[in-house]
Amino acid sequence: MAIDTAVRSERDVLSGKRPFIRVTEVWVPGADGKLSLKDGLYGGLAEFEKVARETRFARDEGLPGKAWAQARPIVLKDLVGSYFKRGAAAEAAGLTCALAVPVFEGETLNAVLVLFCGEDRDHVGAIELWHTPEGSYEMALADGYYGTADVFEWTARHVNFMKGSGLPGQTWEAERPVVFADLRAPRFVRWEKAQEVGISRGIGIPVATPEPGVFVLTLLSALATPIARRFEVWSLEADGGLTLTDGFCERAGLLGAAPLRLGAGEGAVGAAAATGIPAVSADLSGEPDVIASAARIAGLATLVALPVYRDTGLAAVAVWYL
Incomplete structure (x- = not known):
């Protein structure tokens, strides 16, 4: 089946379906040497969000702290009987698995991105x-x-x-x-x-x-x-701006051919590139027009922007939308 045909046939199926990733969190180190919640997407799980905002993690403590100490991504499939600190809250919210991705700039930890999934027979x-x-x-x-x-x-x-x-x-x-x-x-x-x-x-x-x-x-x-209903790759330019170089949208198809650009630090995607800290947005209408208009056309509601580093520095920002 051609990609554009698949896009048309899948729009209605995707609409309204429960996403694979239920919760997204961004944890950042503070002056006290502990990780605190900077931002998150909770999909209505208000009690789990409340617990998160009241929690701090020292290095090697809890899932974000373990990812920091081990300096590698961690997949944790036991949120109740393990070192995961918020087990009762996760169980109440129906969350059963988490992925922690540390964002390092050289030897320095900028943040830890945590993604949560929940069990579902589908x-x-x-x-x-x-x-x-x-x-x-x-x-x-x-x-x-x-x-x-x-x-x-x-x-x-x-x-x-x-x-x-x-x-x-x-x-x-x-x-x-x-x-x-x-x-x-x-x-x-x-x-x-x-x-x-x-x-x-x-x-x-x-x-x-x-x-x-x-x-x-x-x-x-x-x-x-x-x-995600849309994946994007934004590449860093010499002036600090970003250009869309690759991607796919369930409504628009392949992305990257049109010369879409964000200025340095512009919107959630630009902020992720400028700070080296993952960014989330739950209101895409307030994003720059190249983001907001595409989101409006495709019926997208939220985004996650993850800065991607290599030895020479920031390479790109990976973005996904629901």
């Missing part, structure tokens, strides 16, 4: 963490969360990627976010299993850390429980 999609140890030529699955896509998870745990191969390998090679607009094609190594479970789109995001080796985060979106 819950299909994937958050994957891929890792290449220092000196290795292959990338293997370090951990992941797949909802009910058990067969797809088994496949992921039994495949490795060379640099340039598949979504993890291409992201490793590019050292910047890579969007796969259609996973139902041989370019995606696991395309047959992805098609079986309904996973259709994805983005690969390199995660820079002070630790040796390479980490790549992949977000794979399914039709019924989308991680």
